[in-house]
Amino acid sequence: MPKGSGSYNLFWSISRHFGLSERNLVARALPPAQAYEALIQGKVDAVFRVMAIGNPSMSSLLTHSQTQLLPIDQVDSLRLSLPILEATQIPKGTYDGATPIPSQDLTAAAVRAVLVTHQQADREVIRAITQTLFEFRNEMITIYPRSALMRLPEASENLGIPLHLGARAYYEQERPHFLMANSEFLGLVASVGAICASGLWQLRLWLLNHQKDRADMYNLEILELVEQVHSVEDLDQLESVRHKLFEILRKVVADLDQDRISPESFQSFTFPWEVAINTVRHREIVLINLRSTLEND
Numbered sequence: 001m002p003k004g005s006g007s008y009n010l011f012w013s014i015s016r017h018f019g020l021s022e023r024n025l026v027a028r029a030l031p032p033a034q035a036y037e038a039l040i041q042g043k044v045d046a047v048f049r050v051m052a053i054g055n056p057s058m059s060s061l062l063t064h065s066q067t068q069l070l071p072i073d074q075v076d077s078l079r080l081s082l083p084i085l086e087a088t089q090i091p092k093g094t095y096d097g098a099t100p101i102p103s104q105d106l107t108a109a110a111v112r113a114v115l116v117t118h119q120q121a122d123r124e125v126i127r128a129i130t131q132t133l134f135e136f137r138n139e140m141i142t143i144y145p146r147s148a149l150m151r152l153p154e155a156s157e158n159l160g161i162p163l164h165l166g167a168r169a170y171y172e173q174e175r176p177h178f179l180m181a182n183s184e185f186l187g188l189v190a191s192v193g194a195i196c197a198s199g200l201w202q203l204r205l206w207l208l209n210h211q212k213d214r215a216d217m218y219n220l221e222i223l224e225l226v227e228q229v230h231s232v233e234d235l236d237q238l239e240s241v242r243h244k245l246f247e248i249l250r251k252v253v254a255d256l257d258q259d260r261i262s263p264e265s266f267q268s269f270t271f272p273w274e275v276a277i278n279t280v281r282h283r284e285i286v287l288i289n290l291r292s293t294l295e296n297d
Contacts, residue, residue: 003029010082011048014109017078032057040065050111052146053088054274059095063282071106078109086110097226097275098282117164126166134170141253145270148256148263215265218252222272229276229283238287242280249273 075087088110093100140147
């Protein structure tokens with residue numbers, strides 16, 4: 001990756017942990033497209049890049065060349081010098097459900113993406129952007145499902161940089177007014193909290209189990225559709241399967257908005273859904289090529 005990029009800097013930080021340095025490694029800083037081409041042509045042995053799981057460019061590279069993903073483990077020890085890292089997994093079949101690619105779950109190191117702006121940026125503009133991101137999240141999810149994972153920063157979380165005043169204004173809106181206007185009510189709630197705690201805890205457990213069961217139901221529907229894709233021989237039938245997948249996505253987004261499923265359950269849903277969509281696309285390419293061959297014959 002190009003010098004100065006996040007991928008380039010993170011590569012050297014991680015490589016040093018595994019005993020690699022410029023003395024025993026020849027590194028080439030290339031833009032993504034050139035790096036992929038060099039890998040395909042055998043001019044480089046590996047490419048390191050930070051990207052979202054399921055990135056289309058990586059999917060194209062893995063499904064159209066003799067390349068494979070390599071795991072990055074030891075994340076807990078890496079965090080001693082790189083606390084920004086988090087342990088995660090690339091689920092089996094993320095980039096191709098038919099083959100599948102990868103053939104098994106792979107351990108990986110992850111970093112969170114943070115939206116950054118200049119401290120002198122207009123406060124009201126930043127507040128409006130922050131408000132749009134969170135109050136129109138459902139519309140964003142229909143376009144990019146992983147935007148459901150976007151969340152407000154926790155009070156105890158160290159982002160490494162201060163919150164912009166505009167973003168802070170949105171996060172903390174109404175908070176002082178709420179406490180002042182409802183101080184008596186909050187005192188009453190605190191006094192009866194011990195009595196209600198047990199019942200609320202049982203309700204929470206029931207709700208979480210119900211949300212998980214509902215998400216599992218959607219995942220089973222997706223698996224059934226994936227099985228159908230492998231036997232589809234007609235593009236119209238394939239389009240029908242694609243329509244059903246998007247209809248399932250619409251239902252899940254609605255359930256997420258109404259708290260019928262939890263954000264964690266939604267996250268577990270997005271991976272099989274994307275695998276199913278990629279499987280449909282792969283089958284579509286196969287059918288189009290087959291039709292073209294038959295027409296030429």
